[in-house]
Every structure is written in C-alpha cells, then in structure tokens.
Amino acid sequence: MKPATQLEPAPAWSEAGQHAMSAQASHDDTARFNFLANFNKYMANVVVAGNHIAFEHRAGPRWEQSHGRWPADRREIRAAMSEDPYYRMWSALRRTGMEMRQQAGRSLVLPQAGALRDRAAALNSGRDTLQLQPTPVPRYQSEVDNHCMPGGYFAEYFDGDVSAAANYDAGMFATTTGLFGQFLDGAGRGTANWVQAVRPDWQPKRILDVGCGLGHNTLPLAKAFPDAQIYALDTAAPMLRFGHARAVGFGIQNIIFQQSNVETLPFADGFFDLIYSTMFLHETSHSALRNVLREVRRALADDGLHLHLEQPPYHNMPIFEQFLRDWDCQHNNEPFWSALHDTHLPSLLAELGFSQDEIFETEIHALVEEVMPKVGQEVEDYGRGGKWYACGSGRINDRWSP
Amino acid sequence: MTDPDKLQQLINAASRGKRPHFFEDHDVDRLLAIVWAMAAELAVTRERLDTVERLLAEREVFDRGAIETYRPDASAAKERGQWQIDYISRLLRVLQQDIDAMK
Numbered sequence: 001m002k003p004a005t006q007l008e009p010a011p012a013w014s015e016a017g018q019h020a021m022s023a024q025a026s027h028d029d030t031a032r033f034n035f036l037a038n039f040n041k042y043m044a045n046v047v048v049a050g051n052h053i054a055f056e057h058r059a060g061p062r063w064e065q066s067h068g069r070w071p072a073d074r075r076e077i078r079a080a081m082s083e084d085p086y087y088r089m090w091s092a093l094r095r096t097g098m099e100m101r102q103q104a105g106r107s108l109v110l111p112q113a114g115a116l117r118d119r120a121a122a123l124n125s126g127r128d129t130l131q132l133q134p135t136p137v138p139r140y141q142s143e144v145d146n147h148c149m150p151g152g153y154f155a156e157y158f159d160g161d162v163s164a165a166a167n168y169d170a171g172m173f174a175t176t177t178g179l180f181g182q183f184l185d186g187a188g189r190g191t192a193n194w195v196q197a198v199r200p201d202w203q204p205k206r207i208l209d210v211g212c213g214l215g216h217n218t219l220p221l222a223k224a225f226p227d228a229q230i231y232a233l234d235t236a237a238p239m240l241r242f243g244h245a246r247a248v249g250f251g252i253q254n255i256i257f258q259q260s261n262v263e264t265l266p267f268a269d270g271f272f273d274l275i276y277s278t279m280f281l282h283e284t285s286h287s288a289l290r291n292v293l294r295e296v297r298r299a300l301a302d303d304g305l306h307l308h309l310e311q312p313p314y315h316n317m318p319i320f321e322q323f324l325r326d327w328d329c330q331h332n333n334e335p336f337w338s339a340l341h342d343t344h345l346p347s348l349l350a351e352l353g354f355s356q357d358e359i360f361e362t363e364i365h366a367l368v369e370e371v372m373p374k375v376g377q378e379v380e381d382y383g384r385g386g387k388w389y390a391c392g393s394g395r396i397n398d399r400w401s402p
Numbered sequence: 403m404t405d406p407d408k409l410q411q412l413i414n415a416a417s418r419g420k421r422p423h424f425f426e427d428h429d430v431d432r433l434l435a436i437v438w439a440m441a442a443e444l445a446v447t448r449e450r451l452d453t454v455e456r457l458l459a460e461r462e463v464f465d466r467g468a469i470e471t472y473r474p475d476a477s478a479a480k481e482r483g484q485w486q487i488d489y490i491s492r493l494l495r496v497l498q499q500d501i502d503a504m505k
Contacts, residue, residue: 031449088424144419
C-alpha cells in the first residue's frame, strides 16, 4: 500500500484511444470518468487494504469468540466481515462506484444513440463479415445484468441500437484505470504475444474468439496473424454491430463477426487451428461451460491450440484473497464467478477428453502502450487488473514464462 | 429516445439482479449512494472550473495567481456571504422544520 500522496493518478480518460465508433464526450462526461478512475485507483491502493486489518484485529477475533475458532474458509470470512463497519463501507462504496460508472456511460451514450446507430450502419453497410441472426438470450445472461450493466449486453432500445456496446467501450478505460491499454486490447495483445512465443513461426489459418463481445481482444489476433481468417462469435447483436463497425474503422478485414451461441459451434470438426476466449467463461453457467469446452474440443484441429483467460482460480489461494476476489459474485452481478473460480479447469479439460499431457496453465499479462500503466507496477484491484490466469491445451514450447 | 424524461429514466436505470445492502439500515446505503454521486459532481465542477482558469490564463485574460490573491471589495464580500447563508439554510431545511415543529 502506498501513501495516497505518492499515488500516480489514473490516466485521464481523454488518453483513451479514439476510433470510428467512439462516443463524443462533453467536458463533464470526461470529468465523470476521471473521477471514477481515480476513485477506483484510490480504492485499490488505499482503501481495500483496511479490510485485512479489520479482519485480523476486529472481525476475525469477534468470530473466534462466538465460534471458538478462526474462520476456516472464504464463506466464514464473509460471514464475519459482513458485520464489520469498515468492510461495509468499502463494499457500499465499491458497489455505488460500479453503478455510477454505468450511469456515467449511459448519460454519455444514450443521448447520441441515434447518431452511433447511424455511424455503425454506414460502416457495416454492404459487408458480409457481419453475420447477425436471431439468437435467444441464454438464461445465464437474462437473469441478471452482468457487472451492474442495465440491460446487459443485449439492450436494444430501437432497431440497430449499439448503445450497450458504446457504453461498455467508453467506461472500461475508467474501470480498469488504463491497465488494459488505450484500446482496451491488452488481453488480446498479451494472448497474441503468448501464442507467438509458445509456437514460434506458427501461422494458424483459422482462429476463433469465443464470446468476443465487441472484439476488443479480437483485433490483436487479426493483426498478429493477418493471413488468418478470424471468427468472432457472441450472442449479443449490439456488441457485434458496434465491434464490426469499429474493426472496419481500423481497416481490419480478416474478422467475421457472427451472432451465435457458442454452446453449439456452427463449424465442422477440426475447423480451427486456434481457439481462445478472454474473460468470457465466468459469464456462462455450469452446463454452458462444459458445452462450450466440448465444442472447442470438437472444432479444434488435431494439432490445434486453445486457451482461456480468466481471473486466477481459488485453488491454492489464501482464503482471505479468495474472499476479496469473490466480492464480485455476491455484489457485482457475476453469478457464475465463484463456481468458475472453484473449478479446476485442467481437471475439467481432462474429463472432457483433451489430451492430458498437453493441458497447461499459464499467466498472461496485458500488453499496453508505453504511456499506459503496467501490471506489476500497480497494485491490483482484485478482478480488474491486467493480469490473467490462462488454461488450455495443445503442444507448446515449455520454455515460455510470463 | 427523443423524450427527455424517458431518456433520463433510461440513464438512471437499475441493472437486473438484487441490489445488495451492506448496512443494517438500508437507508444508509441509499444515502451513501447520494453523497458519493454528489462528490462526483463536485469533482466534475472542479474540473470544469480548472479548465476555465487554464483557458483564461492561456489567453492571458488573467494570471492564475490572481485568483489566490483576489480580495473582494466590501460589497462583493457581503453578496458572497449572503449567498453562503442562503445556501446553508437551503441545505439545513430539515433542521429548520424540526425547530418549527418543536415550538
């Protein structure tokens, strides 16, 4: 923990990368994101640490007094901490900050939603690389709005609406305080870099991004492998419309954005050389996770490679850190978060028939612009830092280390 | 999308899923959300004012240091003081109501 006076402020929102689909922000819109980014930074660097002190000196001893022993797992820590005034205040501030980030994004994009729709329509017009088809919203996406995003990824207030994506795009730079890079593609760039390191000179021909959202992390793969055909699949039409238009704006032509539920991949067996996902699996469900991975196995070529980036699993993690990382599940509308992080993915892959000796776990760091803050130099705001656990399978050069 | 009331309602919409409460009295959670929103808007106003000062300094309308050394004359000082009192009285409306009720 650094003293607040030594904190480097979060990068100004005006440093976020501009692209063809960027919403046009007023001075006040920008200032709201600046406040929220520095608030997040302060919370992560100064405020969050008080929880551990409160646990060690107050909530833990109090629990011990009534139970005759120290809390033994993250659920018991949560029970003990939910009584603690410091934890309550930290939680209430964190929750209201997440809600304010949504309000700030919506007050930026909704008044210009018509103009954004028209811009997307013009960029997407006459191209066969955007393939939309009516796709039912899966139950695990319709029950709650992920991370307090009103209307979720699917909200369409009129035909052709892209405001859900524009809001997601605009706010993420503030939420992640620049750690994902100016174009929020740090995970994709890290993934492309990792693939090139573990398979030097490999040129995958067909690449699949599973649950691509608006394609923040699809574009880096398209750039790293310009001769490959990339398929970016998601169930949410607004994200795909926006993402396709954004990619067109960058002059990227080798991505097909396709609306599809990835529990059933509409591709032949062995079609893909490389399949990956970034921060997607925790937004599915118990059965969907298995369906998706089964389909990955079927659609992956014999010598193919696949990997999935997530926050680190709870396995072997200190229970207090598990408790902090689990906050999002209870309080930030991430219903499958706990279950996914309790899942031992290597065992699950083996159970689903992936070759045992080719299953790996690794760590991938966001690759970001020189002017952006870097993972490692920053205190991690649990669940929002630019550092991921990744699990997958395939032949890799084992000399790789992050 | 063109109806301003509808638009404001959409901007302020809640997400699906139960809103968690952290304090025994749920009104404390609500009050904190309001206070923190005010803190944000204060920062927004401060940033706008900062822009105004910097633009005026850039255009050499005044030196930013002049703000720190500005001394209102008697009439300006009185007007400003009166504004502060009106403002405080607006904010502390409920206390005034308490006093009235106790009389």
